[in-house]
């Protein structure tokens with residue numbers, strides 16, 4: 001009797017997909033710091049993130065004080081710290097797993113110009129004024145962004161700037177889900193917060209990169 005080759009279907013695969021994703025999200029949103037850092041930094045991130053070019057575009061003075069808002073695993077924190085050898089980087093995050101890791105890494109690497117700040121969701125908790133607030137892939141996490149950045153003006157030194165790098169929403173289904181904000185929405189929130197656009201860097205394929213100054 002001739003045998004018929006039928007495609008072997010795993011009827012459980014469809015159910016396993018969302019379950020695996022749910023477990024991954026639980027680990028990320030739960031207490032697994034290592035996994036969170038992998039999720040934020042990914043394997044090939046440098047290729048599309050172009051961190052050196054991003055930092056160079058800020059043209060930081062060597063003694064600048066910079067807040068890395070939503071520092072995560074420090075992907076930008078330590079690069080920013082290298083760019084301001086006589087300045088300081090405040091690595092700000094609300095997640096204790098991240099701030100603990102940043103503290104440990106700062107000590108291990110003998111970083112003298114990194115200060116880690118455990119923030120409240122609505123308050124960056126900066127100890128003083130800074131020249132730059134830099135934030136990458138964090139804008140969408142901030143509650144009521146217009147109100148947040150309005151309050152944050154008090155933490156900007158004269159001439160201070162805010163640089164926002166944020167995922168651009170993708171068409172159709174995206175694993176990023178809500179972890180992205182359209183450039184128009186960022187501009188509108190910052191306008192409402194009392195800032196004007198100073199630079200729109202267009203070299204990142206997946207993210208917008210906007211720089212704002214407080215409106216005089």
Ligand SMILES: C[S@@+](CC[C@H](N)C(=O)[O-])C[C@H]1O[C@@H](n2cnc3c(N)ncnc32)[C@H](O)[C@@H]1O
Nearest residue numbers: 040070071072075093094095121136137138141
């Ligand atoms: C997607 S990660 C980005 C991390 C890092 N900036 C990077 O580019 O790899 C977002 C980070 O923002 C932090 N975050 C969320 N809400 C925040 C808030 N209200 N204030 C400060 N940080 C916040 C999260 O804990 C997380 O570490």
